[in-house]
Amino acid sequence: MRMASSMCFLLLLLLSLSLSLSSSIAEEESFDVRQHLSTVSRYNAVKDVTDSNFVPSTIPNECKPIHINLVARHGTRSPTKKRMRELDRLAASLEVLLSDAKRDAQKDNEAANKIPAWLWGWKSPWKGKEKGGELVIQGEDELFHLGTRIRERFEDLFAEDYHPDIYTIKATQVPRASASAVAFGMGLFNGKGSLGPGRHRAFAVISESRASDRMLRFFDTCQTYKDYRNNQEPAVDKLKEPILDEVSSALSKRYQLNFTRQHTASLWFLCKQEASLLDITEQACGLFTSSEVSLLEWTDDLEFFILKGYGKSINYRMGMPLLQDVVQSMEQAIKAKEEHHTPGSYEKARLRFAHAETIVPFSCLLGLFLEGAEFSKIQHEQALDVPAKPPQKRKWRGSTVAPFAGNNILVLYSCPSKNSSDYFVRVLHNEVPVPLPGCDDSDFCPFEVFKVLKPYAYLSVLWMVVYPLKFWYVSFAGKSC
Numbered sequence: 056m057r058m059a060s061s062m063c064f065l066l067l068l069l070l071s072l073s074l075s076l077s078s079s080i081a082e083e084e085s086f087d088v089r090q091h092l093s094t095v096s097r098y099n100a101v102k103d104v105t106d107s108n109f110v111p112s113t114i115p116n117e118c119k120p121i122h123i124n125l126v127a128r129h130g131t132r133s134p135t136k137k138r139m140r141e142l143d144r145l146a147a148s149l150e151v152l153l154s155d156a157k158r159d160a161q162k163d164n165e166a167a168n169k170i171p172a173w174l175w176g177w178k179s180p181w182k183g184k185e186k187g188g189e190l191v192i193q194g195e196d197e198l199f200h201l202g203t204r205i206r207e208r209f210e211d212l213f214a215e216d217y218h219p220d221i222y223t224i225k226a227t228q229v230p231r232a233s234a235s236a237v238a239f240g241m242g243l244f245n246g247k248g249s250l251g252p253g254r255h256r257a258f259a260v261i262s263e264s265r266a267s268d269r270m271l272r273f274f275d276t277c278q279t280y281k282d283y284r285n286n287q288e289p290a291v292d293k294l295k296e297p298i299l300d301e302v303s304s305a306l307s308k309r310y311q312l313n314f315t316r317q318h319t320a321s322l323w324f325l326c327k328q329e330a331s332l333l334d335i336t337e338q339a340c341g342l343f344t345s346s347e348v349s350l351l352e353w354t355d356d357l358e359f360f361i362l363k364g365y366g367k368s369i370n371y372r373m374g375m376p377l378l379q380d381v382v383q384s385m386e387q388a389i390k391a392k393e394e395h396h397t398p399g400s401y402e403k404a405r406l407r408f409a410h411a412e413t414i415v416p417f418s419c420l421l422g423l424f425l426e427g428a429e430f431s432k433i434q435h436e437q438a439l440d441v442p443a444k445p446p447q448k449r450k451w452r453g454s455t456v457a458p459f460a461g462n463n464i465l466v467l468y469s470c471p472s473k474n475s476s477d478y479f480v481r482v483l484h485n486e487v488p489v490p491l492p493g494c495d496d497s498d499f500c501p502f503e504v505f506k507v508l509k510p511y512a513y514l515s516v517l518w519m520v521v522y523p524l525k526f527w528y529v530s531f532a533g534k535s536c
Contacts, residue, residue: 086345086348087100088326088330088336088340088345088348089101089330089331089334089336090104090454091348091349091352091454092326092327092330092331092352092453092454093327093352093355093356093359093452093453093454094355094359094411094453094454094456094457094458094459095327095328095331095453095459096331096453096454096458096459097131097193097197097331097458097459098130098131098197098201098458098459098460098461098485099197100454100458101454101455101458101485102458102485102486102487104454104455105487106450106489109489109490109498111487111488111498112481112488112497112498112499114468114481114499115470117470117471118468118469118470118479119211119468119469120209120211120212120466120467120468121212121388121389121392121403121467121468121469122212122384122385122388122402122403122404122405122466122467123205123209123212123403123404123405123406123464123465123466123467124381124384124385124404124405124407124464124465124467125205125404125405125406125407125462125463125464125465126377126381126407126409126413126414126417126462126463127198127201127235127239127406127407127408127409127414127460127461127462127463128235128408128409128410128411128413128414128457128458128459128460128461128462129190129194129198129229129231129232129234129235129408129409129410129459129460130190130191130193130194130195130196130197130198130231130235130238130459130460131190131191131193131194131197131331131332131459131460132188132189132190132191132194132231132459133181133184133187133188133189133191133332134181134187134188134328135187135188136185136186136187136188137187138187138324138328139179139181139182139184139187141321141324142179142181142182142321142324142325142328143179143182144321145179145318145321145322145325146177146178146179146182148317148318148321149174149177149318152312152313152314152318153170153174153175153312155313156170156311156312167311169309169310169311170310170311170312171310171338171341171342173338179325180329180333188230188231189230189231189234190230190231190234190235190238191332193332194231194234194235194238194459194460195234195235195238196238197238197459197460198235198236198238198239198242198408198460199238199239199241199242199245200242201239201242201460201462201486202238202239202240202241202242202243202244202245203242203243203245204486205243205464206242206243208486209466212403212404213243213403213404215398215399215403216247216399217244217247217248217256217258218399219258219259219261220402221399221401221402221403221404222243222258222402222403222404222406223261223402223404223405223406224236224239224240224258224259224260224261224406224408225260225261225262225263225270225271225405225406225407225408226260226261226262226271226407226408226409227262227263227265227268227271227272227408227409227410227413228262228263228264228265228268229265229410232271232408232409232410233260233262233408235408235460236260236406236408237260239406239408240258240260241255243406244256244258269376270376270377270380270407271377271407271409271410271413272409272410272412272413273373273374273376273377273413273416274363274373274412274413274416277369277373279369279373280369280370280373283367283369283370284362287361287362287366287367288362291357291358291361291362294354294357294441295354295357295358296316298350298351298353298354299316299319299320299354300316301350302319302343302347302350302351303315303316303318303319305344305347306318306319306322306342306343310342322339322342323339323343323351325338325339326338326339326340326342326343326348331459346445346446349445349446350444350445352445352452352453352454353442353444353445355453356442356449356451356452356453357441357442359411359415359453359456359457360441360442360451361441363411363412363415363416364415364416364419364451364456365419365425365429365433365439365451366438366439366441367438368433368436370415370416370419371415371416371417371419371420373416374413374416374417374419374420375420377407377413377417377420378417378420378421380405381405381465382505382506384402384405385465385467385478385480385502387401387402388401388402388403388467389467389469389478389502392469392476393476411457411461414456414457414461414462414463415456415457417463418456418457418463418484419433421463421482421491422491422492422493423456423463423482423484423489423491424450424451424455424456425450425492426449426450430492430493455484455485458485461484461485462484462485462486463482463483463484464482464483464484464486465480465481465482465483466480466481466482466483467479467480467502468480468481468499477501478501478502478503479499479500479501479502480499480500480501480502480505481498481499481500482498482500491505493507
C-alpha cells in the first residue's frame with residue numbers, strides 16, 4: 056500500500072514537472088522580442104497590445120466628432136551617431152574577446168563550440184556611416200498608414216479641402232519629426248490633390264525654433280528639468296547595474312566569454328536595433344533568454360519612468376502649456392459649433408509630431424498607465440513607486456507608452472441634447488480608447504470634467520481660469536517650469 060502511494064506521488068510529481076516544462080517551452084516559443092524593446096519598439100509590433108480588462112464605451116449615434124488633437128512621436132529612426140560609435144567599439148571589444156577564446160580553444164574545444172557563429176568577424180551594420188538619427192523607410196511607412204487610418208476613421212472631419220488653418224500640422228525642428236509629419240500628411244491627403252500618379256497635394260508643416268519651442272520641446276527649454284535629469288542620470292545607472300551584472304554573469308557562463316557590464320549593455324542595444332530596424336531577432340537578441348530580455352526591458356522602462364515619466368512631477372509639469380493648447384483648440388471648436396460657423400472657416404484638426412520626451416510627459420498629464428491609487432498621489436505631487444520588476448506585471452511599459460510613432464489622439468464629440476449640445480472628449484492611445492482616471496476611468500469624458508482632470512487639478516483650475524496664457528510661458532514653462 057505504501058509502495059503504491061509512493062508510486063502515485065512520483066507519477067504526480069513527474070506529471071507536474073512535465074506540465075511546467077511544457078508551459079515554459081510554450082511561453083518561450085510565443086515570446087516575441089519585438090514587443091519587448093521598450094521605446095525602441097516598432098509601432099506595428101505593439102500597437103495592438105491592449106488592456107484586455109478594459110471595455111471601451113459605446114459612443115451614442117447622435118454624437119459626432121467635431122475636432123481632433125494628435126500628439127505623435129516620430130517614426131522608427133536609425134541609431135544616432137553617438138550610438139553608432141558605441142557599436143563600433145563593441146565590434147572592437149568582441150574581437151579581443153574572441154581572440155582570447157580562439158587561443159583558449161586549443162585547450163578546450165568544447166568551450167569554443169558554445170560561441171554563436173555570428174559573433175566571429177561581426178561588424179556593425181552602420182559601420183562607416185557618418186550621419187544618424189534620421190527617419191527610416193519603416194518609420195515613413197508607420198506614419199503614412201497612421202494618416203490613412205485616421206482619415207478613414209474620422210472621414211467627415213477630413214472631408215474639407217485642405218487649408219493650413221483647417222488642418223494645422225506642427226513638428227519640432229528635428230528632421231525625423233518633420234519628416235514624420237510629411238509622411239503622415241501624405242497618407243492623410245493621399246488622393247486628394249493633383250500631384251503625380253498618387254494625386255498628392257502640398258501641405259504646410261510649421262516648426263518653432265529649437266531654442267524656444269516650449270510646446271513640443273519643453274524638455275529643452277526648461278532649465279529646472281535639465282538640472283534634475285543631469286543629477287538623476289548617475290543614480291539611474293546605479294539602479295540598472297545589478298541587472299546588467301546578473302545578465303553578464305549568465306552570458307559569460309553560457310557562452311564561455313568574459314562579458315562585462317558594458318558588453319551586455321551594448322549587446323542589448325544592438326538587439327533592439329537589429330530587431331526594430333532589420334527584423335533580425337536570432338543574433339544579438341538570441342543571446343538572451345526571454346526572462347533576461349524582460350529584465351533588460353525593465354531597466355529601460357525604469358530609466359524613462361524616472362527621467363521622463365511619473366518619477367518626478369517636473370517631468371510632466373513642464374508639458375502643461377501643450378495640454379493647455381489642446382484644451383484651447385477644443386474651446387475654439389465648440390465656439391465655432393455654437394456660433395454655426397460655416398464649414399471650411401474653422402480648424403478641425405491640430406496635428407503635432409515630436410519625440411518620446413514629448414509624448415511621455417503628455418501621457419502622464421492625462422493620467423495614463425496608472426495603477427490603483429496612483430492618480431490621487433500625482434494630484435498631490437507625491438512620488439510614485441518605480442514599475443514592478445519582472446516577473447511581476449506592470450502597466451508602465453515603454454513599448455506601449457511611447458514606441459516609435461506612438462500617439463495620443465484626443466477627439467472632441469458634440470452630442471446634441473434636447474435644447475443644447477453636450478461635449479465629450481475621448482482619448483485614444485496608439486489608436487485604442489483608454490480610460491481616464493480623473494473621469495471615473497471612462498474613455499468618454501464630459502469636456503467640462505476633462506478640462507480639470509489633469510494631475511494638478513487643484514492648481515490647473517487656478518492656472519487656466521485666473522491667469523492668462525502668458526503666465527504659463529513666462530513663469531511656468533520657462534524659468535521655473
